[in-house]
Amino acid sequence: MQHTTGPVAAEMTERLTAALNPTHLAVIDDSEAHRGHGGHDARGESHFTVDIVAAAFDGLNRVARQRLVNRALADLLRERVHALVIKARAPGEL
Template identity: 50%
Template sequence: MSSVSDTIRGKLEAAFSPSKLDLKDESDRHQGHAGHTGRGESHFNLVIEAKAFAGKGRVARQRMIYHVLAEELAGPVHALSIVATAPDEG
């Protein structure tokens, strides 16, 4: 069974072929907050750079990512912080 972070990383790589992908599990920073189960892998910080985001606004980029990760966001992932850029922006 793969971890939630491995699943997220695999889906993002398949969908966007990113030139940069940094995914950090920050669940331990959310103890006592809504959505924190104590098992980890519920709160993530994502920094991703991909050509697919060129010409798209911030909200459109987030929607693209939410679409790819719909299953995880409906289940184990409570919070996902996103910074999504195109290669010429970073």
């Protein structure tokens, strides 16, 4: 269900699971690809992709879906995560 590696990715997975009850969730740490770029954190775990499928997204547009994800991760986004790519779909969507 996930590509969790470090503690930040694990926390993201826990929060998104609790908030949105996804049928699919992959939290992918993209930080290494951003080494030397703005916002890169030497501790790692600063850039992520979240690929999530949840019934909570049914009938919502892209912005509303992203807001649900951002709300679940709010303090992590302020304090620890520099960049987040969100791929949010309802069940049955490609």
